[in-house]
Amino acid sequence: MTHTLKPLQAVIFDWAGTLVDFGSLAPTQIFVEAFGSFGISITLAQARGPMGLSKWQHIHTLLQDQGIRAQWQQRFGKEPDDADVDALYARFMPLQIAKVGDHSQPIDGAAATLAWLRERGLKVGSCSGYPRQVLDVLLPLAAANGIAPDHVVAGDELEAGGRPGPYMALANMLALRISDVASCIKVDDTVPGIEEGRNAGMWNVGVTLSGNEVGCTVVELAQLADGERGALKRQAAARLRAAGAHYVIDSVATLPQVVEQIAARLAAGERPPAV
Known part of the structure; x- marks a missing residue:
């Protein structure tokens, strides 16, 4: 039987630049x-x-x-x-x-990461700056490619408002029946999205190379010199860490290692540190 990651309960993802649409182009x-x-x-x-x-x-x-x-x-x-x-x-x-x-393709490794999380008993939430009308087009296309979170909150459907407030992240927590904000991880490629998770009291993982802060297509990124690509990655990481990211990764493909680290810290009694 696959081991669990208790007391971790859920991971809440952004959409464009995090799960789909490499470079957040749409x-x-x-x-x-x-x-x-x-x-x-x-x-x-x-x-x-x-x-x-x-x-x-x-x-x-x-x-x-x-x-x-x-x-x-x-x-x-x-x-x-x-x-x-x-x-x-x-x-x-x-x-x-x-x-x-046109920009609904999953980021490489995203579907496998969601499957890995579910195999370990974690719930998968999501939220977006996209309004519901846009998500209604995106969601079935993404689902056909293995990207189908358990819950989705759109940027225009909460009376309390959106980012950088904590409301969409907390709406996921309520819908998924999560008992503790510290048992949630927020994964996002934007500064307001990381601030959202920080304001909700969650662990925060920032995404650099696939996201808005770098803003390159896969092809554009591959064409950059190593030094230029590294500089863009460092700049993005600095902005995301300043916003409250506890960890920074290139893309969701490498998220499982970070999830295991956070689960171990939780099991040891740690809470998400203030940033």
Whole structure:
């Protein structure tokens, strides 16, 4: 019989950049296109900045950027307001729904990692900055490739709000009937997603090479010189650790070793340390 990892009870994952969509590409380009349709030019790097927030909040945050805000004022003769966020969000949504399927491929090792966790009696939760309409497209495509968590919380469906608050992580805990926040691990590739897990009192594992903080496709990453790839990885790790990550990994393919380490620390009486 496969050994258990008690007292560990659950692992809660982000989606894009963590379980699927290497490089977190699906949302990034759509933000550029949505702003462009209003005559506002933003870079991919700017679009990545607030990644992990709910998409409405992401757009709102982008509009606070000094350069983007100045473009809006020049084009429309006024400061952007919530109605403008609503308009951009309405433009963003159909574009995202149309494109998310193109980026639904699992990250290498993700399906095997989920199977490994379940073999050891752990529950698998998940949450996302994606709204429910986008997840409704993504989830069946991911499930067909072995990515099917026990519970999914969308970025727009909790009245309390999304990241960096703890609410989506805690909603998973309630739905999965987890008895202790310290028995949960949050795995995420974004700063707000790690802050979410920290604010929920969970163990946090940051993901570098497959995620938003590096932001490269598999091919782009392979084409980088070792030194450049290493620098990007170190920068991503530093940001995720500063946000509250207790461990940092390249991708979910290597998560099992970290899970075993956390389980041993829990069994020894440790709680997630403050970061």
